[in-house]
Amino acid sequence: MLEIRIHSRGGQGGVTASKLLAQAAFIEGKQSTAFPLYGAERRGAPVMSFTRISDDEIKISSQIYNPDIVIVLDDSIMDLVDVTQGLKPGGLLVVNTKDIDKLPKGNFNVATVNVTDIALSLGLVLSGNPILNTPILGAMAKLGVIKLESALAAIKETFDDERNVQAAKAAYEKVVV
Amino acid sequence: MAETENKPGSTATEKSDMPITPASKPVNGAAGKTGTWRTFKPVIEKESCKKCGLCILYCPEACIDKELEIDYEYCKGCGICANECPTKSIKMERE
Amino acid sequence: MLDDIPEEEYLYKGNTACAGCTAMLALRYILKAAGPNSMIVNPACCSTVCQGPYPKSAYGVPVLNIAFAAAAATADGIASAERNKGKNIIVFAGDGGTVDIGIQALSGAIERNANILYVCYDNEAYSNTGMQKSGSTPKGAITTTTPTGRKDSKKDIDFIVMAHRPVYMATASSAYPKDIYKKVQKALSIEGTKFIHIHCPCPSGWRYPTERSIELGKMAVKTGMWFLYEYEDGKIKLNPPTVAALKKPAPIDDYIKSQGRFKGANIDAIRSEVEEGIARIKEMV
């Protein structure tokens, strides 16, 4: 089973990203589930959401304490939260950042992608927030978590705006490992 | 069971002649013969009566019919008819 | 003899109501106007008992008894079902169930313009439970929970209802049964939430002899203690007895002195309350 934990701020689309990942895996015929750790948070507060992907039935609905992958949609969260806590040795940390020097180091791999720039360049903005969930899906496809076509299919099923697909494709190309 | 099935609210599966929830049929005398509640009974003097119908109109029990016959089985003896009669043709008599 | 009012009775004889009960008189004419294609929703109130106990009922149309606060919403539920389109769904509720505990559901139903007729028969107290003060109890009246007479003023449910801008609203009195009949007929011809508020003198609670029920109902109108009017298209139209009463209101003294519930009451205080009420309704017209 692959366990993914996403750190974001309320309004950035972390919860939707977790669901899009699960949906893409579902399209590939896998078992998947996704859920947010809801607080009574409003926009801007740190939020965690989780995705589990497996070939077998998933019976677990508790939070993910030892993720295989951690996604950070907002690098400023790293000042508040130890995002790599519990990350499995040899796991993967994916961060939306333009400041590669800021990244934590440890027994895990790191990938970066600036999905904020991708969203802004395409004008993908909702209520003042750049939309990060659809481009990050493209990045996850590049990193082999899901296939690009299933990522794009999940996005198309969820959103009408074609720019979301463009954003995912752009992020697919721009991931730095 | 046919009778059971016809009962409002009853079901064949209940195997009972009772409905499954209190279901009551409309009848005169839901509270029994309410005429027994009376201390005084209204009596219409047909001679002076102008047949204006106000007693019929105001009877809360609908106990006076269009022939001005009073249903003493159910009349509770409130006396509204006597009080409202413009020709004072209804007298309240001690039972 | 009753003009064009049908002879059919849907209120059966021998019900459990007290002798001289004007709520049953009002219901008699509501049902005559509504006819057999009607259903009654009945929250806790005198009418709950008046039906008589299981397995008998004095009511000749289908009745759904429901909890105290729930009448308007329950009626909306019936009216909303596709299968009940074209049927008259009528709430028959007392003042406590309307003015106090049921006001939230009533407010919601009017806001949604639920296709129901809500009738509040108002005997100005919780009469069913032995005469406790309700929001509708007039100033000065003795009830078991205001044993020295009510000190504050009653809640004006009519103005509250009108603030919702219902499609039709009317006040009525059990002393004017033909007026009730007409208003119910008119209300049922209109789609949406209709509200009729009927003043119903209560011999047991107000402590007056049973035969005076109609007389006292008329006195309330003639003194300006109760108004008869209709509200439609955002306007109040006073009915003739109230037009006459507002020109020259009858003194309240007889009305007050006829009732045991006002024993020892300050008539001047009640009089100024009535005068204020008259001034308010005049402003609205």
Add this chain to the structure above:
Amino acid sequence: MKKMSTGNQAVALAVKESDVEVVAAYPITPQTEVVETIASMVEKNTMKCAYIRVESEHSALAACIGASASGARAFTATSSHGLLYMHEMIHWAAGARLPIVMANINRAVGPAWNIWAEHTDALSQRDTGWMQFYAATVQEVYDTVLMSYKLAEKVYLPAMVNLDGFILSHSIQPLDITDTGDFIPPIDMPHALNTDDPVTYGNLTTPADYYKFRHMIHTAMQRADKEARSIEKEFAERFGRQYGPVMEYRTDDAEIVILGMGTLARETEVAVDLLRKEGIKAGSIRIRQFRPFPKLDLDGKKVIVFDRDYSFGAGGILAQEIRMRNDVPIYNVIAGLGGQDVSYNTIADIVRKSKDEGEFWLGVD
């Protein structure tokens, strides 16, 4: 058709599939997505029903009672305080023998304000005459709503379908949106309001008769237990998904059985696998049907009951229910209150350290 769905959306889709005529509901976290999804389907004309946007939960169930009393299929959904605000009407619906189905998204009760999962809300309605089911997957939520309508309309008792707030209501999982065809027959209510037969319902009923009606609710509940089994059997034959009053896992040779309800009890199966690898003969029983309460065979086994609820001055509610019918010592674990996260690792650890009898509060003891 298979798609990813939240627990809440599954409720709404099952209500649509059940051809509900009247929905009356009031929004409350975490149930809101149920009413939003229904509202959206109604306004887009993909679902045909009257949708009453009531001003309170008391009115929500009152409106359902009105609709159901006139023979219409009715639905509402709520949670926590909303359920408690309905309490009076919850009794009324059962006493009036109305086959209303309600989804309750289990949530803790204040104070303090807490929007997360707990079962105390629904369990405090256990004595009302409603059937109660607790689902553990999105698919089970959907299937249980469908089966509940068929069952409720067979025995004329209302049914409450429970799902854990957020943990299940907001999780997305694969859902087979099954076209159930004629699985739920048209509603047949002999005690429906009918202008051709002017009957008064629920009028004053004296001590001479009242208890008879209560007894009929009792016998209907007993019948519901049998009917539920035959409905589950038909459902499995037609749609391939099998349910029962309890869902057992590796209990055949188990020396320890772990009981619970909802998502926690499903996660327990993962804990059971862990314990088995260590040589501990554990098994789990997930109580799916809480009312009518199922018969359990626990003799000779060590019994551990997880309660996501509590009755102050008494103990875990599920443990009490089991204790009442089974003469066995129980180790009662109070875990998951107000959304406290309980993982399979935690469950396994509690089982490893468990005593034969007693009470244990996770995070406190």
